[in-house]
Amino acid sequence: AAVTIGAAGLAACGPAGEDDTFVLHYTTYSSPTSDQSKAVQRWAEEVEQRTDGGVTVRFHYSESLVDADEAVRASQDGRADLAQVGSIYAASDLSMFTVIELPFETNNPEVQMTAIMRLYEENQTYREDFERQGVRFLFPIPLGNAVLGTNRPVESVDDLRGRSIRSGGLMSEVMLAVGANPVAMTANDIYESLERGVVDGYTALAVANLSTFGLAKTTRYLTDPGVGAYSSSIVVVNEEVYQSMPDRYQQALQAASDNSIANGLEEMDAAAGTACAELKAAGTEFGAFPEDQVADWKERADIAESWVARYEQKGYDARSVLEDYRRIIDEETPRSDYRAPLAACMKGEVR
Amino acid sequence: MTTMTLIALVVVVVLFLTLLAIRFHVGLSLMLAGLVGVVLLRGSDAAVSTVSNQPFSTAADYSLTIVPLFILMGVLAVNARLAQAGFDLASRVLRKLPGGTALASLSGSALFAAVTGSSVATVATMARVSTDAIVKAGNGIRLAAGVVCAGGTLGVLIPPSIVLVLYGVVTDENIGHLLLAGIGPGLLTVLAYAVTVVVVATRERRRAPVPAGTAGGAVDGSDREPVTPPKLDLTGFGFLVVIFLVSIGTIYFGVATPTEAASFGAMAALVILLIRTRPPRWLSSIKNSIVEAVGLTAMTFLLMTGAGVFTYFLALSGASTALVNAVLAADLAPYLVLGLCLVLLLPLGMFLDGISMILIAAPLLHPILVGYGFDGIWLGVLIVKVAEMALITPPVGMNAFVYSGSVPEAGLGRIFRGIVPFIVADIVVVALLVLLPDIVTFLPYLSSA
Amino acid sequence: MSAGRLSRVARVSATVFGLTAGVFLLALVLLTVADVGGRSLWNQSVLGTVDISTLLLVAIAFLGLASAELDGRHVSVAMLEERLSRKRRVVLSAVRAVLLAGIGLLLVWGLADVLFSAVDRGETTNDILRLPTWPAKLVLFVSFAAFFVAAVAKEIQELRALRRNQDQEANR
Numbered sequence A: 001a002a003v004t005i006g007a008a009g010l011a012a013c014g015p016a017g018e019d020d021t022f023v024l025h026y027t028t029y030s031s032p033t034s035d036q037s038k039a040v041q042r043w044a045e046e047v048e049q050r051t052d053g054g055v056t057v058r059f060h061y062s063e064s065l066v067d068a069d070e071a072v073r074a075s076q077d078g079r080a081d082l083a084q085v086g087s088i089y090a091a092s093d094l095s096m097f098t099v100i101e102l103p104f105e106t107n108n109p110e111v112q113m114t115a116i117m118r119l120y121e122e123n124q125t126y127r128e129d130f131e132r133q134g135v136r137f138l139f140p141i142p143l144g145n146a147v148l149g150t151n152r153p154v155e156s157v158d159d160l161r162g163r164s165i166r167s168g169g170l171m172s173e174v175m176l177a178v179g180a181n182p183v184a185m186t187a188n189d190i191y192e193s194l195e196r197g198v199v200d201g202y203t204a205l206a207v208a209n210l211s212t213f214g215l216a217k218t219t220r221y222l223t224d225p226g227v228g229a230y231s232s233s234i235v236v237v238n239e240e241v242y243q244s245m246p247d248r249y250q251q252a253l254q255a256a257s258d259n260s261i262a263n264g265l266e267e268m269d270a271a272a273g274t275a276c277a278e279l280k281a282a283g284t285e286f287g288a289f290p291e292d293q294v295a296d297w298k299e300r301a302d303i304a305e306s307w308v309a310r311y312e313q314k315g316y317d318a319r320s321v322l323e324d325y326r327r328i329i330d331e332e333t334p335r336s337d338y339r340a341p342l343a344a345c346m347k348g349e350v351r
Numbered sequence B: 001m002t003t004m005t006l007i008a009l010v011v012v013v014v015l016f017l018t019l020l021a022i023r024f025h026v027g028l029s030l031m032l033a034g035l036v037g038v039v040l041l042r043g044s045d046a047a048v049s050t051v052s053n054q055p056f057s058t059a060a061d062y063s064l065t066i067v068p069l070f071i072l073m074g075v076l077a078v079n080a081r082l083a084q085a086g087f088d089l090a091s092r093v094l095r096k097l098p099g100g101t102a103l104a105s106l107s108g109s110a111l112f113a114a115v116t117g118s119s120v121a122t123v124a125t126m127a128r129v130s131t132d133a134i135v136k137a138g139n140g141i142r143l144a145a146g147v148v149c150a151g152g153t154l155g156v157l158i159p160p161s162i163v164l165v166l167y168g169v170v171t172d173e174n175i176g177h178l179l180l181a182g183i184g185p186g187l188l189t190v191l192a193y194a195v196t197v198v199v200v201a202t203r204e205r206r207r208a209p210v211p212a213g214t215a216g217g218a219v220d221g222s223d224r225e226p227v228t229p230p231k232l233d234l235t236g237f238g239f240l241v242v243i244f245l246v247s248i249g250t251i252y253f254g255v256a257t258p259t260e261a262a263s264f265g266a267m268a269a270l271v272i273l274l275i276r277t278r279p280p281r282w283l284s285s286i287k288n289s290i291v292e293a294v295g296l297t298a299m300t301f302l303l304m305t306g307a308g309v310f311t312y313f314l315a316l317s318g319a320s321t322a323l324v325n326a327v328l329a330a331d332l333a334p335y336l337v338l339g340l341c342l343v344l345l346l347p348l349g350m351f352l353d354g355i356s357m358i359l360i361a362a363p364l365l366h367p368i369l370v371g372y373g374f375d376g377i378w379l380g381v382l383i384v385k386v387a388e389m390a391l392i393t394p395p396v397g398m399n400a401f402v403y404s405g406s407v408p409e410a411g412l413g414r415i416f417r418g419i420v421p422f423i424v425a426d427i428v429v430v431a432l433l434v435l436l437p438d439i440v441t442f443l444p445y446l447s448s449a
Numbered sequence C: 001m002s003a004g005r006l007s008r009v010a011r012v013s014a015t016v017f018g019l020t021a022g023v024f025l026l027a028l029v030l031l032t033v034a035d036v037g038g039r040s041l042w043n044q045s046v047l048g049t050v051d052i053s054t055l056l057l058v059a060i061a062f063l064g065l066a067s068a069e070l071d072g073r074h075v076s077v078a079m080l081e082e083r084l085s086r087k088r089r090v091v092l093s094a095v096r097a098v099l100l101a102g103i104g105l106l107l108v109w110g111l112a113d114v115l116f117s118a119v120d121r122g123e124t125t126n127d128i129l130r131l132p133t134w135p136a137k138l139v140l141f142v143s144f145a146a147f148f149v150a151a152v153a154k155e156i157q158e159l160r161a162l163r164r165n166q167d168q169e170a171n172r
Ligand code: NA
Pocket: A067, B057, B058, B059, B060, B061
């Protein structure tokens, strides 16, 4: 979309200000106080420091600038410069990035983060998606492993049969595979729907999200379903804006991005720690599905293969992306000693 | 804020007001002004993308399905003659009181409000029928104008209310809580208006005594025909209660989320319309209802789309953040800030209807006032209440214009003079809501406790 | 095409679009009631209710634009103009017609671009059904096109009526 309405537009176009200063408009669906926004705030502070105030970030939280599902296109067409892109909103624009949503692949959020980054370097198909959209990948933001909160106890996977569980994205397919009834609703509606019995439980949330939606104080049974890392998000920048920056600014952005996995995990752990303390104070009962049932569940759901098939049909070499994702997970898992928040909470290791 | 941003802000505001003044669509005025602002700040590519993506992004939001559904429910209820039923019943019950017919009109507005959220629709529906009845009963046209225009504002507080829903959408407050929160203040307003009617009617009577028997709905001096008391339509009244109970009850008893509950309300209204219509006319009455509902829906969404473009410009300019910071830095007493913000709403009613006002004002006022520690739900009800007051405050208010459209012989001067006592009542209500916030928050917090 | 012919075309398409939107609206009611009923009674939701409802809403929201315009439902502020002389009102009407045509062309062109992009990228909804979004975007394009045709035709009619009256006054 390119038309020019008068010359006035040209003078003030884009984020570049006078004498090499850049004001980057960042659009996110996260709230200002969420762990994810805090991670990006830390990135922005570091960038500002490293560039002596040459690059500043203007935050637009909670979809106040553009909707979550338009984040990629908005950072391409100039409505924003930087964007948080959630994998659940990326199916049309960054299809290959959604490989990281596949359930049962890893229980280690740090490994998932590293894989998101390494795929950008190591897999051509994955990277081309970003180039086609005119955006550059900067860094990932962790979300954590999926939890399952319920009103009544669930001891085995079969207990899910016939229950209405709030869900979303690929997690709905996971729920369908064991005969649960996935119900789509916004996270804000969960609390009341659970209280009034509109649904019997919820998933497609991580421990770190529970306090935000008032669920940490009210969830009676919290189960680790064994699905693992089920979603995540990344921050991207408009490629043209990035290229218009002097080298030292580009390096500053990259250097700050290198620190952001550690920062992101730290913020996520802090949010999860708060939720964990609240859950314990509320007397929540913790549980986890047995490993053999989870393995059986993974086989029944068979989501990875249908993911590959769906995108091969669209002309992607999706197989290579899945294989590289699995290879990187295998390589990174022994290198990480990170313990996911729910497991830590259940073991009593409150951070 | 840079000079460029300031220039852009001035240009956009002046352009917006100019477009309103030349009678351009309000929604398109917001869109065009916002578009020019984005061109100034980000260039034409971003501007064209913003405008072109806004309609889809505005409407592709599941929680907004509630908007056409509430509208449909209201239209169906009107076409099933349910508002008339409420009015007739109230006329019969209240006819012995001073201003009894005006009180009946008020009850009609309140009941009508229970099924629709539109002030303008309430006024347009009640104006002619109420005014004739009230004047016939011996009261002045001023009382009629006052009670109908003020009665119209009840529609947005008594749930279901699209304006409260939209407030929830733009501020991320809980929509279910907002709907419940409107009930207390809505009833309080009804009570305050009722007292006003009795006071005004008593004073009217003292000044110009009416011949005995006239006020009771008997014979008008010039008219030989006896005024037959309206035939009671108790079923219609019962159906009105059913619609209210279905749309609120499904939420309360955990059958449905507030978004889903709207469908049940619309379904109930549809079934009632079919019951009250003879089969040969089924198709035409459904057809008329849906076409009307769809038209009102499109009007609302065009406004929301325009407001979306305008809001994008405001966010980009950083004006809201700057405003919030400036207000916070001024270090005023919280209630003074609250008062100033609410008073600032009043002039908006000169140009805009309730929906447009909330779409423009809520994103600006909510962060400031929540920053001062006010409860977001309580604020929502207060802001909506004052925004509705703006529709009846002189010298210009939408409701007064709509009334004068239906009852041209009234004249704007007389209409506004008739409204003044009701504004006094509104001020008392707002003061009570500020002093006793529990009136607002009691029901929502009871429901979640 | 003459303005009269234009407004007849606009009237017919407005009615057809309005009725289509109405049918979608009733479908939305039935879908939600079925979904909630299934969930409450048998723990069996209608899969993808949110996906389907969201796309239905896009159509419902804007298909009625043209008929709302022709029925005079759109909100505008009349009180300032009423005080002006007829000559000035003719000018304002012309300004409005030009503005409507301008923003209409821009928006319709932009919506076409959005539609082609959705087709190109194979854009889908993000929930379980992954429905293609292009049908909804096609409806948007058509709705706004019809709306602006109706709005411009209506404005031109008003402009003509004003000028006719002006001429009559001048001849008197
Ligand atoms: Na939206």
